[in-house]
Amino acid sequence: MxxxxxxxxxMRLKYAIVGTGALGGFYGGMLAHAGNDVHFLFHSxxxxxxxxxxxxxxxxxxxxxxxxxxxxxxxxxPKCDVVLVCLKTTNNEALKKILPxxxxxxxxxxxxxNGLNIxxxxxxxxxxxxIAGAMAFICSNKIGEGHIVHLDYGKITIGSFQGENRExxxxxxxxxxxxxxxxxxxxxxxxxRWQKLVWNIPYNGLCVVLNTTTEQLMRHPKTHxxxxxxxxxxxxxxxxxxxxxxxxxVKAMLDSTSTMKPYAPSMKLDFDFKRPLEIGxxxxxxxxxxxxxxxxxxxxxxxxQQLQFIQDSYSE
Amino acid sequence: MxxxxxxxxxMRLKYAIVGTGALGGFYGGMLAHAGNDVHFLFHSxxxxxxxxxxxxxxxxxxxxxxxxxxxxxxxxxPKCDVVLVCLKTTNNEALKKILPxxxxxxxxxxxxxNGLNIxxxxxxxxxxxxIAGAMAFICSNKIGEGHIVHLDYGKITIGSFQGENRExxxxxxxxxxxxxxxxxxxxxxxxxRWQKLVWNIPYNGLCVVLNTTTEQLMRHPKTHxxxxxxxxxxxxxxxxxxxxxxxxxVKAMLDSTSTMKPYAPSMKLDFDFKRPLEIGxxxxxxxxxxxxxxxxxxxxxxxxQQLQFIQDSYSE
Numbered sequence: 001m002x003x004x005x006x007x008x009x010x011m012r013l014k015y016a017i018v019g020t021g022a023l024g025g026f027y028g029g030m031l032a033h034a035g036n037d038v039h040f041l042f043h044s045x046x047x048x049x050x051x052x053x054x055x056x057x058x059x060x061x062x063x064x065x066x067x068x069x070x071x072x073x074x075x076x077x078p079k080c081d082v083v084l085v086c087l088k089t090t091n092n093e094a095l096k097k098i099l100p101x102x103x104x105x106x107x108x109x110x111x112x113x114n115g116l117n118i119x120x121x122x123x124x125x126x127x128x129x130x131i132a133g134a135m136a137f138i139c140s141n142k143i144g145e146g147h148i149v150h151l152d153y154g155k156i157t158i159g160s161f162q163g164e165n166r167e168x169x170x171x172x173x174x175x176x177x178x179x180x181x182x183x184x185x186x187x188x189x190x191x192x193r194w195q196k197l198v199w200n201i202p203y204n205g206l207c208v209v210l211n212t213t214t215e216q217l218m219r220h221p222k223t224h225x226x227x228x229x230x231x232x233x234x235x236x237x238x239x240x241x242x243x244x245x246x247x248x249x250v251k252a253m254l255d256s257t258s259t260m261k262p263y264a265p266s267m268k269l270d271f272d273f274k275r276p277l278e279i280g281x282x283x284x285x286x287x288x289x290x291x292x293x294x295x296x297x298x299x300x301x302x303x304x305q306q307l308q309f310i311q312d313s314y315s316e
Numbered sequence: 317m318x319x320x321x322x323x324x325x326x327m328r329l330k331y332a333i334v335g336t337g338a339l340g341g342f343y344g345g346m347l348a349h350a351g352n353d354v355h356f357l358f359h360s361x362x363x364x365x366x367x368x369x370x371x372x373x374x375x376x377x378x379x380x381x382x383x384x385x386x387x388x389x390x391x392x393x394p395k396c397d398v399v400l401v402c403l404k405t406t407n408n409e410a411l412k413k414i415l416p417x418x419x420x421x422x423x424x425x426x427x428x429x430n431g432l433n434i435x436x437x438x439x440x441x442x443x444x445x446x447i448a449g450a451m452a453f454i455c456s457n458k459i460g461e462g463h464i465v466h467l468d469y470g471k472i473t474i475g476s477f478q479g480e481n482r483e484x485x486x487x488x489x490x491x492x493x494x495x496x497x498x499x500x501x502x503x504x505x506x507x508x509r510w511q512k513l514v515w516n517i518p519y520n521g522l523c524v525v526l527n528t529t530t531e532q533l534m535r536h537p538k539t540h541x542x543x544x545x546x547x548x549x550x551x552x553x554x555x556x557x558x559x560x561x562x563x564x565x566v567k568a569m570l571d572s573t574s575t576m577k578p579y580a581p582s583m584k585l586d587f588d589f590k591r592p593l594e595i596g597x598x599x600x601x602x603x604x605x606x607x608x609x610x611x612x613x614x615x616x617x618x619x620x621q622q623l624q625f626i627q628d629s630y631s632e
Contacts (some may be wrong), residue, residue: 210625222626252555298614302545305538309526312536313507 010036013175015167016080018095020045020054020265022140024086025148027156027181029056032065033185034179035213039077041068041098046072048145058150060180079104082172084134086112089281092171096125103129108165110134114200114266115164115281116193116289119161131161132169133189135196139263153260155182159189194238195245200228200282201255204267205303208310215262217246220256226299228254233297237286240295242260266305277311279304319530328353329484329491332396332418336361336409336519338426338456338582341404341464343472343497345372347542348381350495355385355393357414362388364461370603371423374466376496388416398488399425400610404586405434405597419445424481426450430516430582432509434604435477443613447477448485449505450513455579464482468577475505511561517571517597519562520583521619524593524626531578534570539554542615544570549613553602556611593627595620 005235015038017028024040032038033056042049053066071077080102085095086159092113098158099109111118112134119131139151156167156176169185176183186192203214206223210216217223238245270277290297331354333344340356348354349372358365369382387393396418401411408429415425425442427434428450435447455467472492473483485501492499501506519530520538526532533539547566554561586593599620606613 030326169339206622210622210629212625212629216629217625220625222621222624222628226618229618299618302615302618305542306522306526308406309536311530312538313526313528313532 008060011081013077013171015039016074017041018074018083018085018098018102019087020049021086021122022148023053023136023138025142025146026058026086026138026140026150026154027084027086027129027136027176028114028152029054029063029148030179030181031175032068033063035177036064036175036176036277037294039080041070041071041074041077042138043072044176045145046070052159056150057145057148060150060154061151062096064285072099077102077105081107082168082292083107083109083111084112088266088276089113089118089278090119090276092118093121099126099129106130108132109200110169114196114204114207114278114282116197116285118281118285119189122159123161130165130168132155132158132165133161133193134158135186135192137196139261141264141269151263155184157184157186157192159186159192159284159311161189162299171172176218186244189247190242191238193236194241194243194286195249197282197286198231198234198240198245198249200265201234201286201300201303203228203257204229204265204278204282205307207265207268208271209303209306213262214257214260218258224254230303234286237290237293237295237297237300240290240293242293247268271310274314276315277307279307279311283307324485327397329487331355332390332393332398332399333357334390334399334401334414334418335359335403336365338464339452339454339460340400341370341458341491342372342374342454342466342470343400343402343428343452345370345381345464346495346497347491348384349379350400350491351512352491352495355387355396357387357390357393361387361461362386365535369566371463371597372466372594373403373464375468376466376470382498390414393418395420395423397423398484399423401425402428404582404592405429405594406430406592408434409439410496415442415445422449422484422632423490424484428452428472428593429500429510429597430520430594432513432601434597435505439477447485448474448480448481448495449477449509450474451502451508453512455577467579471500473500473508475502475508477505495504504559506557507561509537510550510557510559510602511565512575513554513562513598513602514550514565515604515610516545516581517616517619518543519573520581520594520598521623522546523581523584525608525622529578529580529584530573531577534574540570546601546615546619550602553606553609553611553613556609558606558609560589584600587626590630592631593623595623596625599623 017024017040021042107132110132135157137155173183235245333340333356336356357495365613424446426448453471453474489499
């Protein structure tokens, strides 16, 4: 069946955004701004957004959604076809209570998060759920209540966890593209997740441990070298886990980060605001996965140990 | 010849202390307090000490040396039999000018410093000099002008660089012991230096990178594990360089540090006061030595890269 016909007969998708922060506010905002049917779950910003709406200042154009479908808990929300989970992984335990009201029999839950084995963890609690994962390649921050700033990039890559729902995910990608968000279907979620880790593991951790920015890390020859060392270690671990990432991927990552605007990765912001760090998903899970495949990431482990010390020092 | 006779016929040694800070102030102070002939080189504290003398607050008893042989540069100092170099290694370049006025044909220069290959570096500038190295196992700080506080421990271990002057070094050890400073002659300077690195490499670097104390590092299970990992890496490097350090040495170091009073290692104090860090002697030299013997210290290298970034950030 040709794609154009398939798309024509598909119904309009109903979206839920779980966690309307830097990611959820931008991606959900873009979908809603383009006329999609989007329902947003807010936490602390709920009252503010009901009065003032959602504001997105984006490099590709600012917009303001005065009337959005805002909710304070999922009991009041409709069942949706697609749920974009844009929480921090440190809050994933709460999904057991958050998700059920949103689910019908064919709902696809897309985990827009960093790290590894996030989908497998969710499948433990929801064994019959259709799950996908997404990697957001974006620089965005929430700078105030209901106020998102989108600084650079923006592509979202979505892949199915266990191979199902490829057509639905294709439609989600098309909805994003029609909403001016670059989107890509990933044939291999595991590979995409490891690729993202090649960036996340060095930059997130080092920006926290050294209290700095990606720009400063790239400017000093010693940390430039360390970032590269860490990237190669992650590539080695991926290979042990059956995922081939070409070595020139490292050069591409280094080059694109060097030319990127000075940026504080999400973990650095969590550190600055004394929030829990996503150590489990971004460091511990890859370390365990690599170890169980006979590969020790020595430097990544050291970074994890340092991060755990730092987080526990300020959360004491 | 029995030792007692040898000692009897030896002349009283004339000592120079180059760098009267936390180490030089304590060790030189103890020697002078016991009646030895000691000549102190001061830098910024010179005027103060001429007026007020040198004060040592020690766990084993406080004392005050009102009249000491204080000098502002070595041109005014007598030639000495023993020179204790207690500068930071980051100032060793200055020894080319500092040392010559102190040297007669049999002077022994003892490098009381942390790190590796310090004696070999000095021998490049002074090829005919008799050189020894010393490791100070001490917690002491300079807390004000001419004011040293000695918190814990204090043993000094001295070894000859190229095997000469063993008798003279033996006499220096005896002078220390007679001055109530535990002192030990090392048969193997290289081994002693690597043993000291087992402690210095993890604690100095991690206290700076994580902005903390030895006590906090030992209290958190992740940094406790990281300290141990680093110690084993140093032992592996030592082995590659021909130095056997038993694995239970690690347990002894960890245990003694756990029960030590909360302490900021010298590099942490350098960091707090925005002084240059001794990265070259404590990290770079062992890394080069290990690498040239086919051993890569992955975690130590990462610590070195982080420290270099930190030092260059504040010295910019």
